[in-house]
Amino acid sequence: MSRCVALTASLVLRRPYGRGGRGVHNCGKAADFHAGFSLLELVIVLGLVGALATLALPSYQNYLRTATVREGAMSLLALALLQERLRITRGEYQPVSVLLTYQPLSDRLRRHYRLAAAVSKRPSEFVLSLNPTVTAGGYPSLTLDSWGRREPAQHWP
Structure with a gap:
């Protein structure tokens, strides 16, 4: 306490920074200003x-919608490549259940879309589509054949 009083006394005598008679260290006195x-x-x-x-x-929601649609488009491209690989190894295109065991959709896509795959009787044609769920308003259907x-x-890159 004596050091604080001595420090305050020395600061009072010098009048630092034009503060009148008060020093930098308050030593427990109430401040002159109110905080808050x-x-x-x-x-x-x-x-x-x-x-x-x-x-x-609204801008942020539009950004999320655009990102989800782009992710869906990229997933369809990856699934089309998977279909081609499976056709080469198994001899024919595969249904949705087989595709999703190899490459499942992300959680965000599953919330907004359902995957559908139509395989023709001819072994050289398929159609993949992501259809929006009922709760996903404003999302377009994406199709790749x-x-x-x-x-x-x-909506495609």
């Missing part, structure tokens, strides 16, 4: 944050 925010300041800040979140949320035709074109 008023209720009005908190309400204004929360209102601004809420307004920004309201503006940003054995000839490389992709529907709808704007």
Whole structure:
């Protein structure tokens, strides 16, 4: 305590940084300013944050939708390659259940899409499609066939 008093006394005599008679070290005295925010300041800040979140949320949801559709397109391309490999090794294209044992869909895709595969009687044709679930509004159906035709074109890389 004596060191604190001596330090304060030396700082008072020098008047550091034009602070009047008070030193840098307070030694347990109450500060001259009050810390914290008023209720009005908190309400204004929360209102601004809420307004920004309201503006940003649709953009973020659109970003997530676009990423999910792109992931679905890439998964269909990978499944088409898997179909070709299975045709070479097994002699024919395989149904969805076999495809999903080799390459399952991600959790995000399973939430928004269902995979369907149509295999023709001729051994050289198949159609893979991701159809949106009922709860996935705004997601397009994606289709890829054995000839490389992709529907709808704007969602494919």
